[in-house]
Amino acid sequence: MPSDEFYQTLLKENEQITNNFREVHKKILKILKFKDFFSTLLSAIEDQFKIPYVWISIIEDSAVPNLLKSLEEADLLQNRVNMIDRKIFNNLTLDYHKPVLVNDDICRYYDILSEDISRLINKPENMNSIIKSIAVSPISLDGEIIGSLNQADPSEGRYEPSLDTSDLEHLAIVVSQCLSNVTAHEKLEFLAFHDPLTGLLNRRVMEKTLEREFERADRYSNVLSVVFLDLDYFKQINDTYGHERGDDVLKYVADTLMEMCRQSDVVARYAGDEFVVILPETNPNETGNLMQRIKEFLGDNPLKVDDYSIKVSMSYGVASTYGQFDSHHTLLKEADKKLYDVKNARPPRADGVL
Secondary structure, eight states: OOOHHHHHHHHHHHHHHHHHHHHHHHHHTTOOOHHHHHHHHHHHHHHHHTOSEEEEEEETTSSSGGGGGGGTTSHHHHHHEEEEOHHHHHHHHTTOSSOEEEOSSGGGGGGGOOHHHHHHHOSGGGHHHHOOEEEEEEEEETTEEEEEEEEEESOTTTTOTTSOOHHHHHHHHHHHHHHHHHHHHHHHHHHHHBOTTTOSBOHHHHHHHHHHHHHHHHHHTOOEEEEEEEETTHHHHHHHHOHHHHHHHHHHHHHHHHHHSOTTSEEEEEETTEEEEEEETOOHHHHHHHHHHHHHHHHHSOEEETTEEEOOOEEEEEEEOSSOOSSHHHHHHHHHHHHHHHHHHSOOOTTSOO
């Protein structure tokens, strides 16, 4: 029969674990930013539970990755939050919703490692020499498994498969609850600045950005170009393929604009099938050449979705400063007018549609 001393020791250990959970929960409860949430969470777990390796895995096709795009340049996202294919994730967790403890054949879990640990290990075959046991605790968002909280240790006994996982489950639940709060806040903030369909900046933010860039160009006597563009025959695309495919076309064009424009350029959805591109320190010829390349790319690369191949065409108007505009409003209006002139000069299709 266990002694009183044994029970006292066990009680103290349980109290310490409870206090550790309370401290972690307290530190992350009120955080509403992904970057702050992940950094605080991982540091708190390391400090409270004395775990050398802690990181987050996010399933690539879950609801979270799009909201993490703003963190792509952050060291934290690159080093401590890794993306993983759903099929690989399910194979490693055996598609369970409960924590998985492993201390044998650790190298099978190489794909789930964060970048900083992968660099440390260098090769999968080296993994067993540094990590002896690992715990993978699935975390969820609105009932969907979106990834895992991962903990690893150089001791085989730290995450022995026969151990009780209730503490890890509790921690995963706490993380999931707080992650739900953070995600809801980030979504609201994202929608305040971005178009919900394409992810581009919305019209309100674009106009503020254009005003700022116009004032900067005027102050430093730099050239600023603005493009107003829309899609040709977009109504016919909706009528022929349906509005869902029309949305796919808008997202395709938005992605193409983002990929082919420079990082310093600003791409926004103005309204409907209309887009605006702001190009600082870019003259009209350079702007026209870029837009022509984008137009040719769209023409040569139809959008393939389901069984459809949808040809996409665009028209555009370019306006540039050189001291001839008194405000960003008139600059944008000139680009819009030039777009209208281009579309008005285009011969009608056989069905009479411009």
